[in-house]
Amino acid sequence: MTSEDTTNTHLESIEEQDITLQFRDQLAKGDGDTLAQWIDTLEPDAIVHAMAHLSGEEQLLILRILDPEDAADLIDDLPDEHSADLLEEIPVAEAADIVEELDSDDRADVLAEMSEDDAEAILDEMEQEEAIEARQLLSYPSDTAGGVMVKEYVAFPLGTTVEEVLNDLRGNREEYSSYNVQYFYVIDHSGKLKGVLRLRDMVLSPPQRPIDEVMIADPDVVRVDLDLQSLQRMLEIHSYSALPIVDSSDRLLGVAIEKDVAEAARKSANKTMLKLVGIFGGEELRSMPTLQRIGRRLPWLCLILILTVCAASVIPLFEEKLTPEMIVALTMFLPVVAGMSGCSGNQALGLSLRELALGIVRPWDLTYVLAKEIRVSLLNGLVLGLLLCIIGYILNGDYWLGIIVGIAIMCNTVISVCIGGVLPLIVKRLKLDPATVSSPILTMIVDASGFFLVLSLALAILRLTGIEAGVVDPP
């Protein structure tokens, strides 16, 4: 780090603390409007950072002192889990006022992060129309088209003229300002989607023409239960900025906006990463209450502990068969072989998670993955085996120890990489979450096989050489 970097970091650090302090000062003034105006001048990044560093009480005070609309703007800046935690702590009526001000998809996202009771209490306090809409959006799984769709769209009945549409747009400019207005939708009397209107086509059409003649008839649509991954690829490949979402009778339910979908995909990629390191559900923020955070981590740790102990139970099986001297000599290599193979297997496991997400592999492509991983694992295993063989010989001065640990790590690398590659596919076929389940299973298998390989190779060598040398009794 250069001295300039250090200075910059230091300056930025002071500036950040300053914003948290300024938040406190503004809050102390006790006026919601002044506070809202001041927050408006901040970069979104600074808001997220400062909120996380204020105390829980201060955060709640800020939320309650602001107008519901301003509070909703603030809530919108924060991660959903953080927003949900805050809204659960303030009186239900106030929370409902704020939630009503959110966009329909953000509203559903925040409610989905709450406990069912809290979400239900807030929904009961909300205006009926918005509550019905929110309940409907909440009913769709978050990894489907329904889970990301918004209700903010403009639809016109068949037969409307271009002029009528433009007049409607002018008249409702305020209301539509937050809508995606590149597309409008054309529906029949039963709400079935008949076509899509593009703003640019409207601009270039005579005012009296009915929209039936301007619209794209038979447009691409998405069924409400389509999975998020396929939806994203559809938007990406066709370069659509939005797609209409319909039910099984082609009735228009909502719209999937490209950026909402991309945002959902990014959240899902981040969740996968957290699940992979063992955070339950992939959701944790340091602003959460300590007990809640422990609940996201501890169950997985306890599971791993049991699995690891099971794997390590292989070791005592050899206690009677090997000499204590031999076990002592091998002790330092047991965690090395098991840990290293775990690392190799995790590489293949991570790659499978990614390729599953990209659609490059499907749950039934076991032979493809095996064929691709076996070559990599053989070469990597060979190199690691040779390396550890040399290290073992140098550290112990005994060539047999080098051979044992070298062969063990070589074989265990192949086992681990192959299992790591196919395990996420198998777990997915069993309709379980591959990011959560795969890694603990891999660790247990690879630990057990690593210990077994080292110790049984040692036993084999002992039997071969030891009998001659008289170290062990002949059978």
Next chain:
Amino acid sequence: MTSEDTTNTHLESIEEQDITLQFRDQLAKGDGDTLAQWIDTLEPDAIVHAMAHLSGEEQLLILRILDPEDAADLIDDLPDEHSADLLEEIPVAEAADIVEELDSDDRADVLAEMSEDDAEAILDEMEQEEAIEARQLLSYPSDTAGGVMVKEYVAFPLGTTVEEVLNDLRGNREEYSSYNVQYFYVIDHSGKLKGVLRLRDMVLSPPQRPIDEVMIADPDVVRVDLDLQSLQRMLEIHSYSALPIVDSSDRLLGVAIEKDVAEAARKSANKTMLKLVGIFGGEELRSMPTLQRIGRRLPWLCLILILTVCAASVIPLFEEKLTPEMIVALTMFLPVVAGMSGCSGNQALGLSLRELALGIVRPWDLTYVLAKEIRVSLLNGLVLGLLLCIIGYILNGDYWLGIIVGIAIMCNTVISVCIGGVLPLIVKRLKLDPATVSSPILTMIVDASGFFLVLSLALAILRLTGIEAGVVDPP
């Protein structure tokens, strides 16, 4: 899995194989246009999947038999690394023809994945104007605004009328069809950005009005060197679908489209996940050549091997001091304590990576992270310690062994979680990549401290009880 699921999976599996086979059939016909038309009927997902499952030669043949434009469409569907690998294998002139057909940002992304020599050779073959543009885009780091910007935007000089703009849009409809046309840009004679025009405002303005009066003057802009994370938050919070990118003299350089930025963020989240499992640079696909894939994995594995052996070297230090019986009894718990603490630390590490990406923590927030992690680690450590203490007692029948391993895992969990939490921040302050560097360092420290804690606690207990029992000689 229900029998219906199995049937579905099986059916889908057959369908997938079928598409790969159909690809071969279509390819065998030897006609590029027929092949392109057939590919057009496929879902993007099916294309990505089928291409990955064809042999390298078949993939190259497909690319070469298609028109450059159709080949570019195909390339656009594939992950960048895959596209780059394919283009590097075909003759440079053909690759250049295909690359020219890509959108400016996709072009830069694919070229960035190639070796410098191959990219240079293709650039030399391209038309001068496009090559200059591509070189310019390539010069910006991929994690900055410049790295995601596109050159496909429409700008008009000050003084143009609304009618002239609409005429230009009508006249160039074809060319602009792939552009983001929600915004147009207004520049002065030196190319400085003066305002932003919204399509919807144009529609509602008299034709003769100069755009100077319709545009949003003094619009939000982004400097070309702004980091991706801040750019994304700006788009997200203001709900912009695009932002103009300018240099230090406010000259318009390009446009950042919301969906390109979200896509870049998603790629970056996926890369972080792969780096975390130890894949160098976060880039690997099973379609890559085996040696290249080994190059992404093996260096990291060799590094870990050395670090792990260093950590395990703590064990022999105690060989002389403890009795062989004691070491044999402890052997199975050494990998358990080290491995489990590693898992706990990785949870905190993953969370720090995520909070760094979200802007919730900054590299200098060490005390904040420590304060938040210490509580969680104390409680988790206590529970894991009690659990392992009981397990140790049950398996060994000796209460001292339970106490040793229980205390060791408790202390090591606290150490590991605290280090795991702050390490990514420190690594980031040193301008290194936290996702790549943090995990190996954590593993080494935690392994070493785990072994040390178990063995030195055993030594302490041996000295306390052993002296009385006469197991060891008094000092």
